Amino acid sequence: MNRRKFLGLTGGSVAIAGITYYALSDKSNFVRADLKPVTNVNIQLTADERHILYLASLAPSGHNTQPWSIKHMEPLHWIICNDKSKWLPAVDPTQRETILSIGAFIQNLEYAAHNLDYRCQFNLMANTNQDEKVMDIKMIRSGDQFRYNTNSIVQRRTVRSNLLSEALKTEDIRLLVDNEPDLIHFIPSTAKAYRYLNEQTIEANRVQSYRDAAQNELADWIRFSNNDAEKYQDGLTPGSMEIEGISGWVVRNFYGKSNVMGKSFRDQNIDQVEKQVASSAGWFLITSKDASVTNLIETGRRMQRLFLKVRDKNIAIHPMTQILEEPYTHQGLNASIGINDPVQFILRTGYVKDYPEPVSLRRPVDRLIHS
Known part of the structure; x- marks a missing residue:
């Protein structure tokens, strides 16, 4: 989700909002800073x-x-x-x-x-x-x-928009795979599996967007207003979803859970995913030997080690996990991409010209602690 996604949704709202309301409302996204x-x-x-x-x-x-x-x-x-x-x-x-x-x-x-x-x-x-x-x-x-x-x-931050289709350099792929080709798999845009992942990511998002339980859960974790963002200090904010400018203002001040459950929001999400997958250098897939707690923790660590290397290379990472979350798309994944081990992460990737600053919120340390 980003600014382009919301332009169609918000144009009419801006016209009726009025200058007076704008003067009294949130004018910029609440971000980590x-x-x-x-x-x-x-x-x-x-x-x-x-x-x-x-x-x-x-x-x-x-x-x-x-x-x-x-x-x-x-x-x-x-x-x-x-x-x-x-x-x-x-x-x-x-x-x-x-x-x-x-x-x-x-x-x-x-x-x-x-x-x-x-x-x-x-x-x-x-x-x-x-x-x-x-x-x-x-x-x-x-x-x-x-x-x-x-x-x-x-x-470190997730980047959803403006990924380039330029091929990743061999030395950059080697750095990110980090001598673990059996666990970190790069699928370039020239591969047949790349097209499959694009198509199935769109399909999984279509299924998930119209699965009410999943959409309701998403709505629960979106912090539309700056007041909610400051109160909870977690979840998805307009800033972390890359909704800026006029679109961000409208979303912060006029949107709520009911909008997420509406057909227009769901359709716009699918449309935005189609635009996203149309532009990238490829996908990183991270697998594990099994789904034990030990291996899941190590796989999470492996993903984070990769994620912490990309900014210096102006490489974006955008986790898109919907294929794994929907049984309809998950069941055929391994056979279609030729990987035997269970896939735990699906990461869209590509170079970016300008790397944005991190904006996602974090709860303060004292709220993490209990005795």
């Missing part, structure tokens, strides 16, 4: 703990639900937990995507700890995707020379 620091701190964290958890929280998640919480055992000893209130049962009924997102969170956490000269001791606690306690982690001073540059974590 607008978040205010928390002053009512309940749990005393060290400066290092707070920094590490903030960077970890910048991991991506479906609908930006941020499905993680932290049980604070003692300084530098935590349990990473699976927050049931952030699940997406309509599109992720087995919590597969939840565990993948927690894996990305863990990767950020480890990189952030390395940056402050800690090494992490991990102990997996979860046996299923639904277990509350996922990973026990202790951080110990390491004295290592390696210090990960966490600027890549801060600057």
Whole structure:
């Protein structure tokens, strides 16, 4: 979803909104830079703990639900937990995507700890995707020379629009695949599988857009107004959906859940997906050997490592998971693309001329902690 998507929906609304209302309403998207620091701190964290958890929280998640919480055992000893209130049962009924997102969170956490000269001791606690306690982690001073540059974590963002069809350079593909060709698969735009993924992404979005449970769930996680964005500090905002300018103003001030459930919104979403898949350099598919908790967490970490490399190369990543979320399209995927292992991520990719700043919201660290 982006500005072009909403032009058709919002043109009439702008005409009747009026100059007076505009003067009193939200004139720009609420973005990450607008978040205010928390002053009512309940749990005393060290400066290092707070920094590490903030960077970890910048991991991506479906609908930006941020499905993680932290049980604070003692300084530098935590349990990473699976927050049931952030699940997406309509599109992720087995919590597969939840565990993948927690894996990305863990990767950020480890990189952030390395940056402050800690090494992490991990102990997996979860046996299923639904277990509350996922990973026990202790951080110990390491004295290592390696210090990960966490600027890549801060600057990471999903880019949906303006991907170029220019082929990725061989050296860039090699960097992103990272000697794991059996787990990270690049499908260039010249491949037959590329056309299949384009077609099935459109079809999966068509199915999902008209599946009321999925559409209702989406509506629950869209923060249309700046007030809601500031209140919840999660979910999808006009800024993160790349809805800017006049269209963004109309959406922030006139749109709500009922619009998402309407036919016009659903059709516009499908139309926008068609435009998106028509322009890219290809797809990255990330697989795992099986769907165990261990391998899902590692696959989430693998995806995040890839995601943190792309900005320096002006490469965009746009996760488009709908094929995996809809049984109708998922069942034929592996046979059609010639991959045996289960696919866990489908990432649209391509170069961009200008890389936008990150805008998706994050809940403050203190809201992640419980004793």
